[in-house]
Amino acid sequence: MCECPAARVGYDCGLSVLASDVSNTGVWSQVLLPSHDVYRPRAGHAAAVVIDCLYVFGGTTLNDVIDDLVVFCVNSPAAWQTVPQSEPWPTARHGHAMCSVDMQIFLFGGVLENGSSSSELWMYDVNGSGWQLIATVSTVQPPARSGHTLTAVDDNWLYVIGGRTSDGEFVSDIYMLSVDNITGAQWQRVPSRGGREADHRLTGHSAVYHNDTRSLLVFGGFSPENARFPRRSALLLSYHVDTKRWVTLSYDTAVPTMPRERAYHAAVIVGNYMIIHGGQVHVHHEDETCYDSQLYVYHLSCHVWVDFESLTDASAGMLF
Secondary structure, eight states: OOSOGGGGGTSOTTTTOOOSOOTTTTOOOOOOOOOTTTOOOOBSOEEEEETTEEEEEEEEOSSOEEEEEEEEETTOTTOEEEOOOOSSOOOOEESOEEEEETTEEEEEOOEETTSOBBOOEEEEETTTTEEEEEOTTOSSOOOOBBSOEEEEETTTEEEEEOOBOTTSOBOOOEEEEESSOSTTOOEEEEOOBSSOHHHHOOBSOEEEEEGGGTEEEEEOOEEESSSSOEEEBOOEEEEETTTTEEEEOOOOTTOTTSOOSBBSOEEEEETTEEEEEOOBOOBTTTBOOOBOOOEEEEETTTTEEEOHHHHTOTTTOOOO
C-alpha cells in the first residue's frame, strides 16, 4: 500500500518536506572546466564517488581508448587532477563499471583496446596504495563483459548485473563478491527467480541499491528482441538481494512524467527518490532524437513517476 495517500487522488506524492535553501533548486551549474591536458573528452567511461571527490577512469575518444584516472573534488581549490600512474595499473578500456565502498573504488570488465572484453576486477585504494588486481584466486569467474552494472550493497557486497560478452551475447546472470577479504575474494554466481529471463538480459541499463527495500532497482537498457536488433527498455525491475527474486514494478505508463525507453543513462537515489538522467532514446523512423537531457523522478514508496518541476518549485522547496 502506498505510504502517500495523496498519490491515489492524483497529487504529487510527498509534497511535505521542505529544504532550508531553495535558491539553486532545479538549476544546473557548470563546474570548473578541465583542460584537455588533464581530462580529454570521452565516452564509455565510468565513475565513482568517495566522500566529496569524483573519480573517473578510462573511456574512449573514438580514436583512442584511455587508461587515465582523473579526480574532481568539490571542496578542493585544485579542481581537476590526473592521478599519477603506478604499477600495477588497469589497461585502457571503455564500457566498464565502477562503484565505491568506503575509501576503495572497484572497477570491473570493459572493452579493451584490442576489442576483447575483460573479466578483471580491480580495486583502487584512495588512501594511497594504488590499484590492485583482485579475485584472481576465485574458483568462480564471471564471463568477460561490458555494458554491465557494478553496485555496492551493504558496504560489503559487489553485484554485477547483465552486460554483453565479446561475441555479442546479452547475459542475464548475476554475480556477487564480498570485499571483506580482499586477499581471498571469491565470486559467487547468484541464483535468481521470478520475471521473464529475457527482460533481465540487458546492457546499458542502470542499477542502484535501495536499502529500505533491500532491492537493486534496474531501469532501461538494451534488451535483445532478436539476434540482430536489440530494443531499448523502459521496464523498472527490482531484484531483492535476500530472497533473490526479480519483480517488475508496475506504474501508469501513460503519465507524461515517465521516462521513455532508453539506454546508457544514469541513475542515483536521493532521499526517497530515484532520479534518472539522460540516455540514448533514438527510435529510427519514429523519433530522430538521439539523446534525452531531461531528469525523471521515481518515488520509491509510492511507486509512481512524479513531476520534477513540482519537486523544484521554489514555493514548495526541495523534497529530498
